Amino acid sequence: MDKREGPERLVVIGGDAAGMAAASQARRLRKPDELEIVAFERTHFTSYSACGIPYWVGGAVEERDQLVARTPKEHRERHIDLRLRTEVTEIDVSGRRVRAHDLESGTEYWTSYDKLVIATGARPIRPDMPGAGAAGVHGVQTLDDGQALIDTLARTGGRRAVVVGAGYIGVEMAEALLRRGFEVTVVNRGAEPMATLDPDMGRLVRRAMEGMGITMVDDTEVTGLRTGGDGRVRAVVTKDAEYPADVVVMGIGVEPVTGLAREAGLPLGAHGGLLTDLAMRVRGHTDIWAGGDCVEVLNLVSGQEQYIPLGTHANKHGQVIGTNVGGGYATFPGVVGTAVSKVCELEIARTGLRERDARRAGLQYEAVVIESTSRAGYYPEASPMTVKMIAERNTGRLLGVQIVGGEGAGKRVDIAAVALTAAMTVEQMTALDLGYAPPFSPVWDPILVAARKAVKKLRETG
Structure with a gap:
């Protein structure tokens, strides 16, 4: 095991979104003579967009390096000791150290830590x-x-x-x-x-x-x-x-890579992901943090822990962790489950709860579906879209929205994501002052049409 002299040492396991965001944010807040940062990554790359891989494979993105946000060289220039092709094989919590295996040379060694970040990500099932x-x-x-x-x-x-x-x-x-x-x-x-x-x-x-x-x-x-x-x-x-x-x-699908954490006795949730508090500390461990695709998050709508592996969450986790490691204060309150995707020209979006999620959470609800267009119907290239909206009975609280349609459909889900975060009712949503012009939307935006229909149905059902 290496000697423990000099500044505090932060060890990061995983060199992609959450891990390197945490390392970079911690470095912004603390100088090298105050905090030494060692990061282990088993692959050849760091800080890249895994979400962009299908578009690289399909040819929409021409070069692999276009997906890399920050190279290993750039991290090292910021005084982060980044060790590629090195896999951590054991976490010794009581000894405050990790065992690393160099995949090129085959050598193994221990590295001690004062603070540890686990960002081991996910793997395809x-x-x-x-x-x-x-x-x-x-x-x-x-x-x-x-x-x-x-x-x-x-x-x-x-x-x-x-x-x-x-x-x-x-x-x-x-x-x-x-x-x-x-x-x-x-x-x-x-x-x-x-x-x-x-x-x-x-x-x-x-x-x-x-x-x-x-x-x-x-x-x-x-x-x-x-x-x-x-x-x-x-x-x-x-x-x-x-x-x-x-x-x-x-x-x-993917599953969280938490074998190291399980063997180290760290707490895992029902979906196999690490459990953390609002500061992204692993529960019960003051100096261990976790973020990215290896953790479970709180769904703000259902109030239940959920496994949602997305790059947006991972980067936010990293920022929160790095701020806390660096001596600041930040929290990650949870998510509403927003995601968008596409297949060719079809855009697919969802946020909040599905019907089965609402039932599982013990919520009573009503669901409505409407057909609309992305632009005013008379404007060229207006594309159809279908919006499904779910609202809680009695309270009228928005519970979830799903959208399937052509160009302009997917990002409309952001309106619903904000409404969910603010715990708005569907009736409150009908009064939202959204931007309008024929090239962008009908007079009544599809989200508002769905909200109006949800209000009507809630009233009819008492």
């Missing part, structure tokens, strides 16, 4: 099934993963791609592969794609994807992957059929 580790089967979470997939696509002779799963990653990768000229099949165990939406809204996504030429296979469980004599994947196997594949992308 790889079901335990025959062929899951075959060549040509990919998960997409890191830049290394994205590069491996691009390399496979470049050398694959066939043009048949199968995406397993139809969540955010699944639909985004379906678009990427379609844009690369592949015949795309999406195999989804849910009744409709996008389980983050209610089924009636997911159905709109399925119909749109089928209209783009994507083959949708819903309500189907994958049982294995068939490989050829060369060990490469040849087909995705279900109970009733086989779907030929030259490349397979596993898009069934």
